[in-house]
Amino acid sequence: MDEKLTRQIRTALLLAFVFIVVGLLVYSRIMAYSLAPTMKPADFSKYAWYEIPFYYLLDYFSHGWICLLFAFVAAGLVYEFMPKQMINKYMGSSKVTGYALGAGFAPFFTVCSCTMVPLFTGILYTGAGIGPAITFLLMAPAANILTILMTGELISWEIALVRVIVSLVTAVVAGVVISKTPWGKAIEKEHQTGQNPSATQQTVEIVKLPLDDRLISALRFGAYLVKQILPYFLLGLVAVSYVSAYMPEEIVERYLTGTIGVLVASVIGGPLYTPTLVEVVLGRSLLQLGMSKAALLSWLMGQPYDVANALAVSRIVRWKVVLTYVLIAWACSVSFGLLYGVLTGSL
């Protein structure tokens, strides 16, 4: 068989796979088939303690596999097919482009230190400065394609949309404020020598690949993300199943509703580091147990980024900047939680 035909067949098969995955999601929508776990906290009481995680995972995966499959395939495809060279070219051109790229492209980057750290430093070094870099850093974990899809499918698309918007505002505010602080400026100065980076740059001649190889590369990246995220996700689900089963509703109702609820949720959302995506599932359980939607929003916003990234980043920008954006992010999480609660009457 000649090479051209083999390539065509491979391309067709890969495209078919992608369409099937998309089709599954669309089909589940049309049939109104729930992709979220269906177990209610009360259902757990009939199981012994060691059976709880097993049944919860079974329930979760019997419904959630379509959503998970789609999310990982989409994440891989988006990362492979986004216009990397264009981003590379415009990144350093001006402050406004920097902010727009930092915030606008964050949804295409999935939480992974391989993609986050280089971009953060790239934005910082190539001319856009510390503001857009911080914007990107805060935006990426809050609004990447995996978390948007999971929040939308498991909680609600309204919350997912609100989460994206408020994260965007928070990220831009934090970026602008930090770029105005003396310590932010100091770091910016330290990292910029004033010359146009493109003048000294080496050639970038990216090799173009045929479509089938690109698709394979995209699916490989998706599989890599699965390998990185799924083990922690599973552990997280086990923990969530116990929270759902044993957390008394009175405690949730008392501490996770009203103004106190927003404050508590924003505070525990931060330091309580949960693996990627687990915050969505845990948020859903707490919502079922009686947490208010306002508190849920604060909780989702309070999620920190990858610890590995934070460490790498703090080595570059130092603790004053880290502290500033943590405070801004926290303040925004409280204010937007309260605002959302007041506006929708769900405090």
Added chain:
Amino acid sequence: MKTVKAKVFGPDPPCYRCTAVKENVQKVAEKLKNEGITVEIERANIASREVVKKYGVLFSPALAVNDAVKIMGRIPTEEEIERLIRAAE
């Protein structure tokens, strides 16, 4: 006899995907040694200012052959690396 410089870009500490690129390059280097092509493999920290300024790489893993960035944001296969190195002047 020719010498080709291959530079692998990645964050420090190295992430899994960048290590995979380096391993592929090493395998190719082993193979090409018999044909008289020496591949000098270097690692560059993508979080360093000098590297970003010089190469303008924003997506890791990346690979430069003789100081020209050829691959960005994905893991190239061994065959592809071999082609790139053979094509390098």
